[in-house]
Amino acid sequence: MKYLVLALGNIGPEYADTRHNIGFMVADFLAAKHDARFELGRHAFTTEIKHKGKTFVLVKPTTYMNLSGKAAAHYLSSLKLEKESMVVVTDDLALPYGKLRLKGKGSAGGHNGLKSIQESIGSDEYARLRFGVDANFSKGRQVDYVLEQFSADERIDLSTHIAKAADAILSFGTIGLERTMNVVNTK
Numbered sequence: 001m002k003y004l005v006l007a008l009g010n011i012g013p014e015y016a017d018t019r020h021n022i023g024f025m026v027a028d029f030l031a032a033k034h035d036a037r038f039e040l041g042r043h044a045f046t047t048e049i050k051h052k053g054k055t056f057v058l059v060k061p062t063t064y065m066n067l068s069g070k071a072a073a074h075y076l077s078s079l080k081l082e083k084e085s086m087v088v089v090t091d092d093l094a095l096p097y098g099k100l101r102l103k104g105k106g107s108a109g110g111h112n113g114l115k116s117i118q119e120s121i122g123s124d125e126y127a128r129l130r131f132g133v134d135a136n137f138s139k140g141r142q143v144d145y146v147l148e149q150f151s152a153d154e155r156i157d158l159s160t161h162i163a164k165a166a167d168a169i170l171s172f173g174t175i176g177l178e179r180t181m182n183v184v185n186t187k
Contacts, residue, residue, distance in 0.1 A: 001053075001054050001055070001085075001173065002054070002055045002056075002057060002079060002081060002085065003054060003055070003056050003057065003081075003085050003086070003087065003172070003173040004057050004059060004072075004075050004076060004079060004081055004085060004086040004087070005027060005030070005056050005057065005058045005059065005086075005087055005089065005169055006023075006059050006061070006068070006071065006072050006075070006086060006087070006088045006089070006117070007023035007024050007026055007027035007058060007059065007060050007088075007089045008020075008023035008024075008061070008065060008068055008088060008089060008090040008091070008113040009021035009022070009023045009024030009025075009060060009061075009065065010064050010065050011060075011061075011062050011064065015147065017149045017150065018146065018147050018148060018149055018150075019091050019133040019145065019146045019147075019148065019149075019150060020065060020091055020146040020147055021091075022089070022090070022091045022131045022133065022162075022165075023060075023088075023089040023090050023091070023131075024060050025162055026089050026129075026131070026162055026165045026166055026169070027058045027059075027060050027089065029159075029162045029163065029165075029166050030049060030056070030058060030166045030169065030170075031047050031049065031058055033049075033166065034049035034050070034051070036048065036049050036058070038058070038060065040062070042074055042078075043061055043062060043063055043070050043071040043074050043075075044059045044060055044061045044062055044063075044071040044074075044075070045059075045060045045062065046058065046059050046060075046075075051170045051173065051174065052170075052173075052174045054173045054174060056169070056170070056173055057075065057079060059071055059075050065112055065113040065116075066112045066113065066116055067116055068113040068114075068116045068117055069116035069117045069118070069119055069120025069121065070116075070120060072086065072088070072116075072117045072120055072121055073120040073121055076121065083121055083123055083125060083126040084125075084126070084127075084177075086126050086127065087102075087126075087127040087128065087129055087169055087172050088113075088114070088117060088126065088127065088128040088129070089128075089129045089131065089165065089169065090111060090113055090114060090128060090129070090130055090131065091111075091130075091131055091133045091146060092109070092111070092130035092131060092132055092133065093133060093134070093135040093142070093145075093146070094109065094132075094135065095130060095131075095132025095133075095134070096132050096134055097132055097133060097134040097136075097154055098131075098132055098154075098157065098158075098160075098161040099131075099132035100129060100130070100131060100132070100161075100164060100165055100168060100184050100185075101129075101130045101132070101184070101185055102127065102128070102129050102130075102168060102172070102177070102180055102181045102184045102185060103127070103128055103130070103181070104125065104126075104127050104177050104178075104181070105124050105125040105126070106124060106128070107124060108124070114128065127172060127177055129165060129168055129169065129172075129184075131161070131165055133146065168180060168183075168184045171183065171184075
């Protein structure tokens with residue numbers, strides 16, 4: 001079995017380690033844990049890892065957040081995968097910092113990356129692992145907030161939260177969406 005892990009973020013050093021790039025950070029963690037290296041492919045940096053007999057194709061789009069759907073559509077098609085085999089990893093302002101929420105479908109919730117994916121694949125029925133980044137910003141400062149690096153206090157346990165998100169992705173591929181939701185969404 002093969003799974004597509006679409007990790008959302010923006011390319012470029014100015015976006016590294018920002019809240020909006022938590023998807024990239026989770027993918028980088030998984031790749032490092034499995035001694036895998038990303039290579040530039042069409043619309044994305046990609047690599048493959050193996051876990052418990054399953055293959056996970058990690059994809060970090062190079063199209064910037066607002067056009068993430070191009071990479072989703074391309075890799076679902078080229079890998080000949082159904083959308084049920086894809087999990088999208090993204091930041092979420094509606095969740096407290098570090099809180100994970102896995103869902104099998106739903107609205108984009110104002111997230112431009114998810115909007116792009118839904119437009120490109122023609123559906124909102126795909127798994128998404130949302131990583132809480134909180135909404136600790138003043139009115140009108142949302143963009144600045146998500147494009148800032150995590151605070152010093154947040155960085156204390158950021159690697160622990162990233163590891164939990166990585167475990168949730170591997171669980172999605174090994175025990176399935178429903179059972180993984182039962183574990184991830186109760187914490």
